[in-house]
Amino acid sequence: MKKITIITIVIVVLDQLSKFYIKTNFEIGESVTIFQDWFHLLFVENPGMAYGMNWGGPIGKTILAISRWVFIFAMIYFISHQGKKMQKPLFNWTAGLLLAGALGNVLDSTFYGLIFDTGTTWNPEIQDWNRFYPGVSKADFSGYAPLFQGCVVDMLYFPLFDYSIPESIPLIGGKQGTFFSPVFNIADSAITIGAVIILFFHERIFRIN
Incomplete structure (x- = not known):
């Protein structure tokens, strides 16, 4: 449990520091190129799930935030009761990554509306x-939204290349776009890496010692 706690704390701290820096130094939509044309810091806010997905407006957002907290406490319970039976590096890293990813984003959605003075808000008219x-934005605790209505800060953008599908290809011909266009954050990355590890190594991870 100690190793998992350390992994979780390190990732959450890095995630939150990066979000606070972007939120208090970038205007929404502002972008800075880091490496050529394939890695940018692009400040967007996500009112919903990972990689820009959202649903249900404010009610859906509240349900999502509460569900994340339930998942976090359930995971902590599982680790504290079963973790000793599976004390191996792969299990520790997977648990730490998933717990940090969930915690990193739920902190945004739960508290950012209370901490910052401006942010993405729901417009009932439209x-x-x-x-x-x-x-x-300023972290002056004046607040832009109620509890559970804060938005997740995303900033990592990797538009690897643009593509154009020839018109001759059935169904999808003529489509244009950018390969890997989602904007995400460190917490999203932690969840994705943890999920990939489970997908390929689940038998090793959950094997009882």
């Missing part, structure tokens, strides 16, 4: 989110 607002 039944959608107001995703753009002027200026750079």
Whole structure:
């Protein structure tokens, strides 16, 4: 449990520091190129799930945040009761990654609306989110939304290459776009890596010693 706790704390701290830096130094939609054209810091806010997915407006957002907390406490319970039977590096890393990823994003959705003065908010007139607002946010605890209505800060953007599908290909011909266009954060990455490890090594991870 100690090793899992350390992994979780390190990832959550890195995740939150990166989000606070972006939120308090970038305007929404602002982008900075890090490496050529394939790695950018692009500040967007996500009112829903990982990689920009969302559903259900404010009610769905509250349900999602509470569900994340339930998952976190359930995972802590599982680790504390079963973790000693599976004390191996692969299990520790997988548990730490998944726990840190869930915790990193639920902190945003639970508390960011109370911490920052501006952010993405729900507009009942158009039944959608107001995703753009002027200026750079301040962490002055004046608040822009109630508890559970804060938005997740995303900033990692890897538009690896643009593509154009020839018109001659049935069904999908003529489509254009960018390969890997989601904007995400460190917490999303932790969840994805943890899930991939489980997919390929689940027998080793959950084998009782």
